[in-house]
Amino acid sequence: MTKPDLDGVPGLEPEQLETYFALMEAVSVLQHHVEQQVRADGDLSTVQFQLLARLAGTGGRLTMTELADGVVYSRSGLTYQAGLLEKAGLVTRGPSPDDDRSTLVTITEAGVDRVKRILPGHVQVARRLLFEPLTEEDIRELGDMMARVRDHMRAQPPRSAAPRKRRA
Amino acid sequence: MTKPDLDGVPGLEPEQLETYFALMEAVSVLQHHVEQQVRADGDLSTVQFQLLARLAGTGGRLTMTELADGVVYSRSGLTYQAGLLEKAGLVTRGPSPDDDRSTLVTITEAGVDRVKRILPGHVQVARRLLFEPLTEEDIRELGDMMARVRDHMRAQPPRSAAPRKRRA
DNA sequence: AGAAAGTGCTTCGAGTTCGAAGCATATGAC
DNA sequence: GTCATATGCTTCGAACTCGAAGCACTTTCT
Numbered sequence: 001m002t003k004p005d006l007d008g009v010p011g012l013e014p015e016q017l018e019t020y021f022a023l024m025e026a027v028s029v030l031q032h033h034v035e036q037q038v039r040a041d042g043d044l045s046t047v048q049f050q051l052l053a054r055l056a057g058t059g060g061r062l063t064m065t066e067l068a069d070g071v072v073y074s075r076s077g078l079t080y081q082a083g084l085l086e087k088a089g090l091v092t093r094g095p096s097p098d099d100d101r102s103t104l105v106t107i108t109e110a111g112v113d114r115v116k117r118i119l120p121g122h123v124q125v126a127r128r129l130l131f132e133p134l135t136e137e138d139i140r141e142l143g144d145m146m147a148r149v150r151d152h153m154r155a156q157p158p159r160s161a162a163p164r165k166r167r168a
Numbered sequence: 169m170t171k172p173d174l175d176g177v178p179g180l181e182p183e184q185l186e187t188y189f190a191l192m193e194a195v196s197v198l199q200h201h202v203e204q205q206v207r208a209d210g211d212l213s214t215v216q217f218q219l220l221a222r223l224a225g226t227g228g229r230l231t232m233t234e235l236a237d238g239v240v241y242s243r244s245g246l247t248y249q250a251g252l253l254e255k256a257g258l259v260t261r262g263p264s265p266d267d268d269r270s271t272l273v274t275i276t277e278a279g280v281d282r283v284k285r286i287l288p289g290h291v292q293v294a295r296r297l298l299f300e301p302l303t304e305e306d307i308r309e310l311g312d313m314m315a316r317v318r319d320h321m322r323a324q325p326p327r328s329a330a331p332r333k334r335r336a
Numbered sequence: 337a338g339a340a341a342g343t344g345c346t347t348c349g350a351g352t353t354c355g356a357a358g359c360a361t362a363t364g365a366c
Numbered sequence: 367g368t369c370a371t372a373t374g375c376t377t378c379g380a381a382c383t384c385g386a387a388g389c390a391c392t393t394t395c396t
Contacts, residue, residue: 013291019311020294025238026318027195032241045352064375070193073200074354079376081352101361101374123181126188133320138313143187145306150194152301213382232345242384247346249382269344269391 030129037125042118047071047081049118052090055107056115063102090114198297205293210286215239215249217286220258223275224283231270258282 031046038049050071055062068078082105085091090111096102131139199214206217218239223230236246250273253259258279264270299307 013295015311016295016299016307017291019307019314020291020298022311022314022318023195023298024199026314026321027191029238029318029321031192047352065373070197072353075375076355076377077353078374083376096374099362099374103375123185123188127181127184129321130188130191130317131184133316134313138309139184139187141306141309142313143183143190145302145310146187146190146194148301149298150190150197153194153197153297215382233343240383243345244347244385245383246344251346264344267344267392271345 026130030126033125033129034122037121038118041121042114044114044118048085048090049115049122051081051085052107052111052115053119055091055105056112060112061104061106063096063104065102067105085111194298198294201293201297202290205289206286209289210282212282212286216253216258217283217290219249219253220275220279220283221287223259223273224280228280229272229274231264231272233270235273253279 035046038044038046042049044052051067054067054071064078064082065075067082072078072081082091082093082103085105086093090108092106092108093103094106096104134142203214206212206214210217212220219235222235222239232246232250235250240246240249250259250261250271253273254261258276260274260276261271262274264272302310
C-alpha cells in the first residue's frame with residue numbers, strides 16, 4: 001500500500017475539490033484559534049458565545065429553537081447550553097405568552113457585557129488569521145459569496161434543529 | 169433587556185464582521201450536512217474520513233502527528249481516532265524506522281475503498297450546498313483566497329497538535 | 337558520558353455533542 | 367369534542383474532544 005489510487009472516482013472536479021478542502025481546513029483552523037480566544041477572554045465556549053451574540057444581535061429575546069438555529073444541531077444540545085448560560089447568569093428562561101410549549105430566552109446585562117468583552121479580541125483573531133492575506137476587494141467578494149451560500153443553504157431542504165416544519 | 173447595544177465596541181469593521189459571520193455559519197451548516205453524508209455512505213465520522221482522505225492523498229503512510237495535522241487538535245484525539253480506524257481495519261500502525269517514538273500509520277486497501285465509496289457523495293453535497301450559488305469565477309477566486317489563508321495560517325505561530333516545534 | 341530539555345504517543349478524567357425516547361401543549365381532521 | 371399528528375423542550379445514554387499527566391526515546395548542552 002504505497003500509492004493509493006483515487007482516480008477513477010466519478011464526479012470529481014479537481015478545482016472544486018481543492019477549493020472545498022482549502023475552505024474546510026482554513027475554517028477549521030480558524031475555529032480552533034477562535035475557541036482559544038473566546039475561552040481566554042470570556043471564559044465561554046465558542047458555541048456559548050455564538051448563542052449570546054445571536055441573542056444580542058436580534059433584540060435580546062428568542063425561543064430556544066430560534067436561538068440554536070445554525071449553531072447547535074440537536075434539540076438536546078440547546079437545552080444543555082441554555083442551561084449553562086442560565087446558570088452563569090448570562091440569560092434567563094421564561095415561558096412564552098404565545099405558546100405554552102415554548103421557552104423564551106432573554107439575554108441579561110451581564111450577557112451583553114460578556115459579549116462586549118469578547119468581541120474585540122474576536123475581531124482581532126479573525127483579522128489576523130483570516131483577513132490579513134486578503135485584499136479589501138477579496139473580503140467584499142468573500143462576504144458576498146458567503147451570504148449567497150448561506151441563504152442558499154437556508155432555503156434548501158429541512159432546517160437544522162427543526163427536522164419537521166418551517167416557522168412563519 | 170430589549171435592545172442590547174453592541175455599538176461602541178472598538179475595532180469593529182462592520183463589513184469584515186458580516187463576512188466573518190457569514191463564512192462561519194455557511195461552513196458550519198455545510199459541515200453538518202457533510203457529517204450526515206459521510207455517516208450514511210461510509211459509516212465514518214467526518215474526522216475519520218478526513219484522516220483517511222489525507223492518508224490516501226499523501227502516499228498512504230504518515231506519522232500520527234503528521235496525519236492529524238489540521239484535523240484533530242489534541243494529541244489524545246489522534247490516538248483515539250487512529251485506534252478506531254485500526255480496529256475497523258482501515259489503517260495499520262507500526263513502528264517507524266527513523267524514530268522509535270513515532271508510529272507510522274498506513275492505509276489499507278479497505279481504507280482506500282472506503283474513501284472511494286464516500287467521495288462521490290461527498291462531492292455531491294459540496295456541489296449542491298456550496299458551489300451551486302457560485303459561478304466558475306467565484307469558485308476559482310474562493311479557492312485562491314482560501315489557499316492563501318490556509319498557507320498564512322500554517323505559517324503563523326505554533327501548530328495545531330504540535331505546540332512545540334516545526335518539522336522539516 | 338551524564339543531565340536537562342524536547343518530542344511522539346498513550347492514558348485518564350471532565351466536559352460537550354448528538355440521537356432516541358419521553359412529556360406536554362397545539363393544531364388539524366373528522 | 368376527540369383522536370391523530372405535529373411541535374417545543376427535556377432527559378438519558380453513547381460517543382467524541384480536549385488538556386493534563388505520564389512514559390519512552392532523542393537531542394542538546396556541558
